[in-house]
Amino acid sequence: ASCPSVALRAAPPHSRKPTARPLLGVAGVHYDMASGSSVIREVWDQNLEAEMARIREVIFDYPYISMDTEFPGVVAKPISNFKSSSDYHYQTIRTNVDLLKIIQLGLTLSNEKGELAPDVCTYQFNFKFSLDLDIYAQDSIDLLTRSGIDFKRHEEHGIDIHQFAELLMCSGVVLCDEVHWVTFHSGYDFGYIIKLLTCKPLPADEDEFFAELLLYCPHVHDIKFLMKHCENLKGGLNGLAKDLQVERIGPEHQAGSDSLLTQATYFKLRSLFFEDVVDETKFDNILFGLGKGRVKLLD
Numbered sequence: 001a002s003c004p005s006v007a008l009r010a011a012p013p014h015s016r017k018p019t020a021r022p023l024l025g026v027a028g029v030h031y032d033m034a035s036g037s038s039v040i041r042e043v044w045d046q047n048l049e050a051e052m053a054r055i056r057e058v059i060f061d062y063p064y065i066s067m068d069t070e071f072p073g074v075v076a077k078p079i080s081n082f083k084s085s086s087d088y089h090y091q092t093i094r095t096n097v098d099l100l101k102i103i104q105l106g107l108t109l110s111n112e113k114g115e116l117a118p119d120v121c122t123y124q125f126n127f128k129f130s131l132d133l134d135i136y137a138q139d140s141i142d143l144l145t146r147s148g149i150d151f152k153r154h155e156e157h158g159i160d161i162h163q164f165a166e167l168l169m170c171s172g173v174v175l176c177d178e179v180h181w182v183t184f185h186s187g188y189d190f191g192y193i194i195k196l197l198t199c200k201p202l203p204a205d206e207d208e209f210f211a212e213l214l215l216y217c218p219h220v221h222d223i224k225f226l227m228k229h230c231e232n233l234k235g236g237l238n239g240l241a242k243d244l245q246v247e248r249i250g251p252e253h254q255a256g257s258d259s260l261l262t263q264a265t266y267f268k269l270r271s272l273f274f275e276d277v278v279d280e281t282k283f284d285n286i287l288f289g290l291g292k293g294r295v296k297l298l299d
Contacts, residue, residue, distance in 0.1 A: 066263035073137025106255030114267030124256030128158030147253035
């Protein structure tokens with residue numbers, strides 16, 4: 001699936017201006033081994049309310065939320081007469097999100113300059129999931145297991161999605177026009193977010209999905225879409241981070257580490273290719289592979 005093209009192009013590599021401010025992201029974060037503190041906080045059922053309270057305290061000063069999810073793969077493909085490649089992509093997302101459960105959600109909080117929230121900046125929410133009862137693709141479970149996800153602990157101590165949704169609704173994270181979401185190729189990610197918040201299947205129509213998305217998350221920047229307008233950038237998040245010389249903290253294919261890498265990569269990309277300003281009239285609310293978020297701008 002492809003997105004509609006936009007006229008704006010990033011400056012070519014030879015004309016990029018170096019930034020005078022050092023980027024604050026993953027490369028500037030360190031673990032404090034003496035105190036045992038970490039930039040990534042594991043959240044299970046027993047500490048959910050305490051960590052959501054912490055987020056409520058800092059969200060207005062750090063309203064840029066970089067997000068990633070882990071989910072149990074893709075298990076079904078829809079069969080129909082599709083209006084477009086975008087429609088097919090959305091219906092594939094809808095079919096699988098409706099069948100499956102989210103496993104992890106990673107949220108990294110920073111401000112508009114890319115400065116991370118103090119102390120803990122990244123929250124990895126671990127949801128209840130059972131390999132005996134829930135549907136999944138085996139290759140995805142194998143990958144997540146190799147990445148360190150403990151499915152026994154998810155079954156015994158995972159977060160109840162309904163309790164999480166209630167806390168998220170009054171956290172300042174959603175339904176707030178000041179909050180900006182930063183993601184990478186996030187159709188599935190937001191599919192699970194909308195399902196979680198509404199406690200119902202995804203809308204049958206892509207436009208209805210975007211209407212709900214823009215209600216809960218009014219500003220979204222999808223790095224994968226931004227890359228279409230930058231010279232010589234391609235591939236996935238790991239490849240882009242390597243090209244931009246951004247370090248990873250934590251294990252790959254875990255939502256907390258991936259959201260932290262998304263944060264640092266976005267602000268490095270914004271600095272190098274967009275002179276630290278992403279034009280929201282051209283790039284706001286467009287998800288790679290879907291791309292109909294701009295319907296709000298045309299109303």
